[in-house]
Amino acid sequence: MTNSPYEHHEYDVLIIGAGGAGLRAAIEAKQRGLKVGIITKSLLGKAHTVMAEGGIAAAMGNVYEEDNWMVHFRDTMRGGKYLNNYRMAELHAKEAPDRVWELEQWGALFDRTKDGKILQRDFGGHRYARLAHVGDRTGLELIRTLQQKVVSMGTDVFMECKVLRLIHDSAGRVAGCVAYWRANGEFVTFSAKAVILATGGVGKSWKFTSNSWEGTGDGHAMALWAGAELIDMECIQFHPTGMVWPLSVRGLLVTEGVRGDGGVLRNSEGKRFMFDYVADMFRAETADSEEEADRWYDDHAAGRRPPELLPRDEVARAINTEVKAGRGSPHGGVYLDIASRRSAEVIRRRLPSMYHQFMELAGVDITREAMEIGPTCHYIMGGVKVDAETTATKVPGLFAAGEVAGGMHGANRLGGNSLSDLIVFGRRAGIGAAEYIEAGSVATDFDLGEVEAAIAEALAPFERTSGENPYDIQRDLQEMMQSNVGIIRTASEIDEAIVELEKFSERVQNIAIKGGRAYNPGWNLATDLPSMLSVSKCTARGARERKESRGGHTREDFPKASAEFGKVNFAHSLPQGANWHDEISTNPVPVMTVPAELQALLEEAK
């Protein structure tokens, strides 16, 4: 099919990304008898999924029998401020329990209830205790389970291999990709009948982030460049509790499980301030005194929820306000206190990684002292616009699942809904790709012109004898995005960001790289920067258009949600044949209409 002059591999299904979604997609496609290849920028088992701590949301009803998919659906839509692709939220709520039970058949060992079922914990925005978990290392359990399953099935995994660009056939279908091996810098091409993007998030474009170096939005950007649409890119989740000190670990995640297990937020005056920040939408179900909130932990019928367990966008904004009002901690955060509320033994058993993390990195014993925490860039709700059933994008042969896909979480994601998203839609991507291949109209050729263009661009920094250091550009970009398109936004700052991003595009085209191609992190970063810029541009453009505050998008100049903007998602696209630094177009598209029977579920809650 191809006459690639580079090392070349052919697959039925090619999966880019080896986190939870990519691995789950691989298992599904493999089980359907397809030849599957997985490409990952890192080693297998190191994906950002390991950072997920709290759990997997699934309405199994093991702790509260009243729980069911309808309540989970309702919680997800409310958490997303109704910007969600309702069908994704519905499928997710319905299928999550089966996906969790499936993990047990592959070796996962969750914590148990007294009668031997999977134990479920409380989390923000979830009406019932719903998160299947293993202490505070649930992401590791998920990745290891899927990794071991994939390995036992004999799947090809290309590790430390960075994909540069998707390749089309002459009819505009996706035909594969071009990549390079990080170990030696040699190029490699892959042709495939279907490609699944499972590349995760974009958080590395912000200064204070819980994301690893990999979160550069490669899949978001490659989909955009290949002709797919991105939606809701302005909706970025700032997790309320990241470490703030020492500076070197600022942004490192502190699990919501701390609050689910009884931890409370206090300001410098010792006040449990979240009671002052309960939005009308959540007032009916939120406790109005500390006594009532504290009763709830043991019995959800004995009181209403503590305000610390409001959805993440609400809590992050509240912390931000407290710090700005001068009631913050010495290092610019607030206090998260579990030490005064639970015994040392319980804390160490329920939150072992958190204990370890604070002890070793900050010298803080969380069984004795409060933690200093503040918001950190954590997750992007926006992503590639996909079909709920199949995860298909607008480009034939291209699918997307997990954080890279948009729609499922609307304007704000509930904690625990990401791991379940990965396994529900990872599986659906595998099915979607298999059905697409079965239908027969797959790529017939492979555009070597696109391959050569991508390679020429990747090698350009070696040609320049003088130019910019890619690390300087990355640092400046992170600072610019943090201050101009951060947790609280305003028109003048967003406009400034849009102007600045064009300058960054020029700077990226003037990078000079020292050293060779073999395992050269400076060069690797230079090839990540175009993705970071494309994604940041979409975020800034979406932020400018959405003149309201909703979920993970807060405008100082438009502090309230508006009914008008609640009816649209903003979609970004590039014209066919455009380059990554060309002008992106941004257009409103109507939010999917929720059918009457599901609307009734949402009305009940109001």
Added chain:
Amino acid sequence: MGDVTLRVWRGDATGGDFENYTLPQGEGEVVLDVIHRIQATEATDLACRWNCKAGKCGSCAVEINGQPRLMCMTRMDTLPEGTVTVTPMKTFPIIRDLVTDVSFNYAMAERVPALLPPPMPEGGYRMFQGDVERSQEFRKCIECFMCQDVCHVIRDHEENKQHYAGPRFFIRYAELEMHPLDTNDRRDLVREDMGLGYCNITKCCTEVCPEHIKITDNAIIPLKERVVDAHYDPVAWLGRKIRRKTKVSAADAAVQPLP
């Protein structure tokens, strides 16, 4: 605050040497922070692996002053004063600078026979916390491979890699052996092909484990006992002759049928 000096091994499979980098000290920094500052300024091509920077992924394992450590969890102010030496893990072939070829471990992972559970009953399996905890300890493993690095069976004897799985995989085999749902029997494999007998329980692996897994006491020794029970106990030997697959004790079959 004063300066810090890092002495970093630079090179590839053909050879290399140490290079010194002196930078101003930063508050609360870990070794990986200093490496990142070197990368961002004077050596943008300095190769190292890292991902989570939170001790959860195990990517950034190197040897710091000769000891296997995670760079992201080693505070500079906990190290002795003076130059800090950073070298790649010795047991694995060099790719570049601090990055080694750890494919030995992935090859060993491919040889592990998968979990073989009974069919799942309606409403999910029933297992009890006490029964899952033993395997849960081993599933904390972040695959930093520092236990493999420090294990002298392969650290000093390249030839042993052909027939020795190493501590990381002994805890994997122990995890499966103790898994309440597993019906596979890997004891022959562990004895014959994975070289469990080569381990002479010096506990070096346990000492370096960043997850504090008691590799020797809780995994390797019980695994050795099970293998011994199966192979040298005459009753078990006879049992095995009669019935090919037998578990060591009934406690292992802790799957509870639904009422």
